[in-house]
Amino acid sequence: MLISQSVQEKLINEINEHFQDALVKHEVLYDMFTITLKREAVAPLIRHLYNHEEFKFKFLTNLCGLHYPNQKNQELGLMYQLHSFENNYRIRIKTFFPINDPVIATVTDIFNAANWMERQEYDFFGIEFKGHPNLKRILNVDDMTIFPMRKEYPAEDQARKDKNDIMFGR
Amino acid sequence: MSKKQTKEITESTIILPEDIKKEYTILNLGPTHPATHGIFQNILKMDGEKIVEAESTVGYIHRAFEKLAERKAYYQITPYTDRLNYCSAPLNNLGWHMAVEKLIGAEIPKRVQYMRVIIMELARIIDHIICNSVIGVDTGALTGFVYMFQQREFVYDIFEEICGARLTTNIGRIGGFERDFSPKVWKKIEQFLKEFPKVLAEFESLFVRNRIFMDRTIGCGAISAEKALSYGFTGPNLRATGIDYDVRVMNPYSSYEDFDFIIPVGTQGDTYDRFMVREEEMKQSLSIIRQALDKMPEGPFHADLPEFYLPEKQDVYSKMEALIYQFKIVMGENDVPVGEIYHAIEAANGELGFYIISDGGRTPYRLHFRRPCFIYYQAYTEMIKGAMLSDAILTMSSLNVIAGELDA
Numbered sequence: 373m374l375i376s377q378s379v380q381e382k383l384i385n386e387i388n389e390h391f392q393d394a395l396v397k398h399e400v401l402y403d404m405f406t407i408t409l410k411r412e413a414v415a416p417l418i419r420h421l422y423n424h425e426e427f428k429f430k431f432l433t434n435l436c437g438l439h440y441p442n443q444k445n446q447e448l449g450l451m452y453q454l455h456s457f458e459n460n461y462r463i464r465i466k467t468f469f470p471i472n473d474p475v476i477a478t479v480t481d482i483f484n485a486a487n488w489m490e491r492q493e494y495d496f497f498g499i500e501f502k503g504h505p506n507l508k509r510i511l512n513v514d515d516m517t518i519f520p521m522r523k524e525y526p527a528e529d530q531a532r533k534d535k536n537d538i539m540f541g542r
Numbered sequence: 543m544s545k546k547q548t549k550e551i552t553e554s555t556i557i558l559p560e561d562i563k564k565e566y567t568i569l570n571l572g573p574t575h576p577a578t579h580g581i582f583q584n585i586l587k588m589d590g591e592k593i594v595e596a597e598s599t600v601g602y603i604h605r606a607f608e609k610l611a612e613r614k615a616y617y618q619i620t621p622y623t624d625r626l627n628y629c630s631a632p633l634n635n636l637g638w639h640m641a642v643e644k645l646i647g648a649e650i651p652k653r654v655q656y657m658r659v660i661i662m663e664l665a666r667i668i669d670h671i672i673c674n675s676v677i678g679v680d681t682g683a684l685t686g687f688v689y690m691f692q693q694r695e696f697v698y699d700i701f702e703e704i705c706g707a708r709l710t711t712n713i714g715r716i717g718g719f720e721r722d723f724s725p726k727v728w729k730k731i732e733q734f735l736k737e738f739p740k741v742l743a744e745f746e747s748l749f750v751r752n753r754i755f756m757d758r759t760i761g762c763g764a765i766s767a768e769k770a771l772s773y774g775f776t777g778p779n780l781r782a783t784g785i786d787y788d789v790r791v792m793n794p795y796s797s798y799e800d801f802d803f804i805i806p807v808g809t810q811g812d813t814y815d816r817f818m819v820r821e822e823e824m825k826q827s828l829s830i831i832r833q834a835l836d837k838m839p840e841g842p843f844h845a846d847l848p849e850f851y852l853p854e855k856q857d858v859y860s861k862m863e864a865l866i867y868q869f870k871i872v873m874g875e876n877d878v879p880v881g882e883i884y885h886a887i888e889a890a891n892g893e894l895g896f897y898i899i900s901d902g903g904r905t906p907y908r909l910h911f912r913r914p915c916f917i918y919y920q921a922y923t924e925m926i927k928g929a930m931l932s933d934a935i936l937t938m939s940s941l942n943v944i945a946g947e948l949d950a
Contacts, residue, residue, distance in 0.1 A: 373793050373884070401882045402644065431771060434884070434895055436910040451897070451910075453884065457771075457785070460792050464884070485774030488920045496608075511601035511949060520609060527606075527613045 373403045375461045380405050383427070383463070391417055404453075406464040414452070414467050415477035421454065422482050427461065429454040432479070435489040437497035438466075441523050447471035448499060452479070478503040496521035566594060569931070573602050577935045579676060580945035584923070584934075591930050596923040600916075604949040611909040615874020616642050617716055617850070619909070624710035626913060627947040630669035630890045632661045632701065632713045640795055641885035641896035642716050646850065646878050653841040654718040655797040656834045660731065661704070661713060662796070662887075663827040663834075667738070668697045669890030670778075670820040670827075673942040677817055678749060680939045681758045686745045693741050696734055703727045717851035718844025728835075735832060742824060749817070756814065763925050763937030764812035773921040776914050777892025778819045779941055783811030789888040800837070801830045813940040849876045874904050891915055891942055915947040 375383075380398070387395050387407070394413030399406050409417060421429040431454065438449035446468035453464050469476065478501040479486045490501045491510040498519035501507055509516060518525060572583035581602040587595040607622045614622075623634040636658050643650060671694045675687040698708040703726055705713040714720070749755050765775075767783040780787055788805045790798040806822035808815030844851050848867050857864035870876050880902040886895040892914030901907040922941065926934040 404882075404884055406882075432774060433886075433893065434897060434910070434912045436897060436908075438899070438908060453897075457787055457792075462793075462884075483774065484769070484772040485917050485920070488916065492916075511604040513601075520606070527609050 373462045374400065375405050375463065379459075379461060383407070386420075386424070386427075387413075387417065390420060401464070404462060404464050406466060408466045408468070411467045411469045411476050414450070414465060415479050415482075418452065418454065418465070418479050419482050426459075427456055428458050429456045429461070429463070431455040431457060432483040432485050432489070433462070435479075435486060435493065437493040437499055437521065438468075439471075439497060439521065439523050440468075443468065445470045448474050448497060450476060450493065450499065474499045475502055477501070480504055495519070498522070564589065571931075571934075573599075577680070578938060580943065580948075582938070582943065582945065582948075586931070586934070588931070591932075593926050593929055593931065593934060596926055596934075598919070598923055600919070601949055603945055607950045608909050608911065612905055612907070615876075615904050616878065616906070617871070618874060619906075621710065621712050623911075624712055625946050626894075626911065626950060627669070627889060627891060627915070627944045628710060629672050629944055630665040631709065631711045632665040633669075633887065633889045634894065635711060635713045636662055636796075637885070637887040637889065637894055638896060639714055639716050640887065641883060641898060642850075642878075643845075644885050645881055645883050645898055645900060646716075646847075648717055648845050648847050648850070650718065650796075650845050651841045651843075652797065652839045654843060654845065656838050657719060657723065657843070658714070658796050659798065659801070659834045660831050661701075663830050664697050664700060664731075664734075666890050667824050667827050668694045669942070670824050673890075673939070674817055674820050675745070676939045677759070677813065677936065678755075680936050681755055683748065683752075683755070686748045689741055690745055693734070693738050696730070696737075700727060700730045700734065703730060715844065715851060717847040718842070720844075720852075722843040731831065731835065735828060735835075739825075739828065742821075746821060750821070759814040759817060759936065759940075760812060761810070762813040762933045763929065763940060764810055765921060765925055766811060769921070769924075770811060770918075774917040775892065775921070776918070777888065777890070778823060779811075779816055779892065779918060781805065782808035782815035782819045784809050789886050789893050793886065795885070795887060801833050803830050813936055816940045877902055877904060886912070889914060891944065891947065892918065911950055913947045913950055915943050916950070919943050919948055 384398060391413045394410050396408040396410060421427050433455045434453035436451050438451060439447060441447055448471050449466060449468040451464060451466050455462050478490060488510060490504055491507060493499050494507055495509045495512050496519060567588045569586045569588050571586055572578050573581045583599040585597045586593050611619045620635055620638055623638045624631040626634045671690045675690040678686040701711050702708050704723060705711050765783060767785050770780050770783045784807050786805045786807050791805060803826045806819050808819050852871055853864035853867055858868045878900050880900055882899045884895055884897045886893050894914060895912030897910040898906050899908040925937055
């Protein structure tokens with residue numbers, strides 16, 4: 373899945389040329405070339421790569437939220453994974469932002485598939501996508517007040533004693 | 543007697559179709575409707591029998607796998623993957639094992655890879671059997687379904703012989719298999735390869751050139767290639783629109799590069815094309831299984847991975863090291879390396895991806911499943927707009943949306 377060294381360099385040059393200071397870092401994680409960007413640049417860059425004559429990243433494979441409570445002012449994050457069928461390039465784009473300001477531009481105007489993917493990340497991480505046509509909870513109940521995939525909500529402790537459940541036992 | 547009054551016909555008294563006040567009906571299809579094969583709710587705005595607008599609600603069987611997985615050791619997550627696409631559970635299991643093996647950097651023997659290919663292709667066949675025979679049921683032909691399901695049962699017998707379970711299989715282990723295939727398994731696979739093509743040919747003769755079936759499915763629920771790409775379609779549904787994307791060819795895993803097979807594509811992206819693509823894929827899967835059987839290499843049935851693969855029971859009783867490993871594996875106390883991986887396999891419905899972030903602990907720090915159903919099901923409301931209600935049912939079954947994979 374890893375793209376070659378020359379393509380990686382070309383991609384970095386492309387980003388530096390069109391989006392100054394947007395690139396935070398780039399690395400190869402196992403078999404995927406990963407770029408970390410500032411959040412303002414994410415949606416414009418994805419659109420740029422979508423329309424790009426050579427790269428043609430026309431497919432959004434995956435989108436998922438991340439939460440690192442210990443990163444000061446960079447607690448929440450998003451991971452986008454793009455795929456160019458024609459060249460068989462796969463890249464991963466990451467971005468991080470503070471938890472009290474979890475707003476990022478939507479990519480639903482580029483990919484229809486992003487609609488539910490973004491709703492899912494809103495549902496679980498509380499990331500707000502600016503410009504999303506229908507941003508509401510998708511898998512959880514509508515009147516839920518928390519964002520359950522955040523790390524401050526641990527999955528239930530198997531050994532907890534405060535529940536008295538006669539029917540199913542504990 | 544009063545004189546009957548005749549009204550003069552003027553232009554103002556003629557009622558034109560657009561003057562009739564339209565009344566729409568709201569129809570709540572689901573969440574538990576027998577025709578939708580799963581828990582999906584669609585609220586349809588109907589004009590007579592035509593769908594004007596639709597809105598789907600999902601999440602009725604959401605079980606928070608991604609959250610649960612953050613507490614579980616890697617080998618304990620395998621049974622959760624069973625419950626994603628439960629029509630072809632072995633595909634999910636083996637995909638998960640391969641993802642973990644990629645993370646820990648394990649080298650898998652050729653024999654294990656070939657055995658996996660056989661199981662994965664069998665699972666693909668039984669998934670396509672469900673989808674295609676249910677398309678038949680939804681068009682009113684129950685006969686094919688019954689005969690095809692007999693074959694599906696037979697594949698379940700093979701799985702049972704390999705791992706002891708039928709539907710939610712939990713097949714294999716990280717690093718390989720718990721035991722080699724027994725002679726009975728090899729015999730049964732051979733028997734399946736011999737018998738299934740006959741049933742498939744019979745099934746095709748019932749449907750493929752059947753006038754009623756063709757009238758019913760051609761042009762029903764069509765989607766263009768551009769739309770399908772934008773909506774994130776993968777698998778047979780994308781290939782039916784004419785795009786030959788297949789993970790097995792694009793990013794081969796588990797030695798798929800050793801096999802010779804064709805990616806069938808359609809042209810229209812309608813229900814008939816999806817049906818035909820799945821039919822052809824079953825034949826290709828049979829050919830892959832045949833090749834794997836013929837080329838099956840000798841060797842061990844598991845990788846040399848003492849930290850993740852359970853030792854022989856005899857050794858556990860007699861060797862200290864094996865006992866320690868057994869204890870650590872069962873308690874899930876083996877740390878995996880820090881890393882971040884994405885592993886994709888071609889599941890029966892499309893690209894099934896596992897995105898794992900490991901911080902070096904016993905459990906994944908973050909796990910995300912790329913579920914093909916969840917991503918392409920959002921196109922459904924657009925695909926059924928303007929169609930008849932009965933076509934909407936047919937479109938859903940031809941997309942092969944599985945509730946378990948949709949909601950995870």
